[in-house]
Amino acid sequence: MGQKINPLGFRLGTSQSHHSIWFAQPKDYSDDLQEDQKIRECIKNYIQKNIKISSGVEGIARIEIQKRIDLIQVKIYMGFPKFLLEDRTRRIEELQMIVQKELNSVNRKLNITITKITNPYGDPNILAEFIAGQLKNRVSFRKAIQKAIELSEQADTKGIQVQIAGRLNGKEMARVIWIREGRVPLQTIRAKIDYCPYTVRTIHGVLGIKIWIFREEG
Secondary structure (H helix, E strand, C coil), X not given: CCCCCCHHHHCECCCECCCEECCCCHHHHHHHHHHHHHHHHHHHHHHHHHCCCCCCCCCEXXXXXXXXXXXXXXXXXXXXXXXXXXXXXXXXXXXXXXXXXXXXXXXXXXXXXXXECCCHHHCHHHHHHHHHHHHHCXXXXXXXXXXXXXXXXXXXXXXXXXXXXXXXXXCCCCEEEEEEEECCCCCCCCEEEEEEEEEEEECCEEEEEEEEEEEEEC
16 A cells, blocks of 8 residues: 555645645535645746745745635745745735736735745755755766765654656666665654655656655654
8 A cells, every 4th residue: 555645645634734724615615626736836937037046946835825715834844944924025015926826816815925944955845846956967877866865864864765767867768766764654643654656857858856754753
């Protein structure tokens, strides 16, 4: 079972919680789901276009959305929020205006907040962005994976597994390579596993990155 289901969905209600918290009638569910996708894409596009980060890592760990009748509360968890906090008020107001325009809703107020996570490289999303940036710069995939593992170990994780699939290093035949350090108990529901699938486009084609991080066991 640990290899056949999304690790986050497998643990909902035990060690994981939903990133979208709202209730909708069946006829409105698809619209609310698409609305969440628009919010996340709009925020990521804004940060990618307006924030210049030398390391190539945007630093978005996750985006949580809570909906009420008259309010949409969006919490952005970032590993390196100083790039947004340099001009916090102006950037957040600008981002809220862009997202509100994209949603085209005047009946609900939008509130966006930014929270800094303590160990950025202990989050699989940030590590996946780091590996993707290294691969785009034509760094060997083995060096990129090894560096990501070292960064995760500095963040006090108990185990990590990294998988990359595609035309690695420009080889003609696609293959799948994975490396694991420490414990990653995928079949244990009480184990807190953070998981991230990530797609990166390189000059040799599309590569798929998957990262599992074992934090603790409840």
